[in-house]
Amino acid sequence: MVSEVNLRNLELKHILKEVQCLSGFDFSKYAYSFILRRTEQFMQINSIHSEADFIYKINKFTNIVGQFLDFVFAQQFELFRDAEVWNYLTNKILPKYTNRGKLTIHFPYIADGNDLFSLLFILNNFSSEKIKIIVTGVTDNHISILKKGCFTEKHIKNSTKNIELLSPPTDIEGVFNRNKDCISVINNFKGEIIYETCDFFNYKYLTEIDIVIFRNRMLNFNKELQEKVIKTIINSIKKGGYLLIGANEKIDCEIGKKLKIADKNFNVFRKKIFF
């Protein structure tokens, strides 16, 4: 049985400071419960029993810091989460761009391929030659995992109900391709995918994005970082472009005035033409 780990605030701070020293990754603006829980979970799984033990091991075994960063952010194990949002994208948003030439879609700050490959699958319904997708990952390692596009039986199990709700309808066999090395998502994407690492503390300013898919990524941040990030993202969107966030995420800072609600139920926003 895995023994339970319970960190005190100060112990967590010491661990994260040490991680920052070794990796440069700053967790000070992340949501407390999120980072506490993921750190405790990582320690439990890896039989690390205390703050001292953690600090000793990350200094002795350098790969542990990388494993920790991979673990902390890789959370989602389902494709097409909130199927109705993917249906909205398929049936309401993407058709508007079919005759417009180039379309640029941005996935900021992702650590797993669930939303990216959900999109690649629904793009099977569209001509994709002129579509550019910019994927900014949390770390380089997340990007190399993303590029492989491999999923697990757990993903299939967790995604089954979502797939049943997709419109136009499909079935599991129509979504996943199994071979001996990898379960992949069937896609015929012919456009361009650009992968890069993103650090919101030193963020490269993107512009002229048509659609930003940024669902449930802000949950990891504290309020201060959320406001900084969302400002950057809203500024990157073209006038009339779309922003998709998670169902229970909210934009309640000044910059939000640049947006109007496209669909209240699905938390889809459009950037105003005039503001």
Added chain:
Amino acid sequence: MNNIKYIVIAGSAGSFKIITEIVDALPKNFPYAVILVLHRLRHIKQGFKEALSAKSEMEISEPFDKEKIELNRIYIAPANYHLFLEPDSTFALSIEEAVNHSRPSIDLSFSSAGKSLKDKVLGILLSGANKDGAVGLRHIKENGGKIIIQNPEDAVVRTMPDAGIKEIKPDKILSSKEIINFLLSLN
């Protein structure tokens, strides 16, 4: 119970009846934040809040991420998210894996409430068909909060209360009627 500000009530199978009775009984001026963490169907997002709101005098809502927890309100953990309570008295949501096959997980909500808000928390565990919540109750207790477990004899499904009692000695074991009377006595 003097320091209590946040009452986290959790349950699963068989708990909906008592939850509605509690919500209906609480007066408009009930001076606590009541947080309901119930196992729900992941794909059904609407209708639950409306059903609970039908007879309630208190305002009921599903919190957004980083929303401030206000007293004198009832909150329901949103479907398909884990709900955490943060040290600065805000909610935080998470989409990480289900715990005890559940999202929201009662253990995660109870544990974060205990660790973040210490002796200001009262945790109440109701009827349910799995062991979710037991470990979280212990975290509330270990951090100075108080805990009440529904009497297993009174619960529609006793697995959850039994697991809670096995994990940690509660401050009170009460029937559904006694839980309601106790909450009203806090007012």
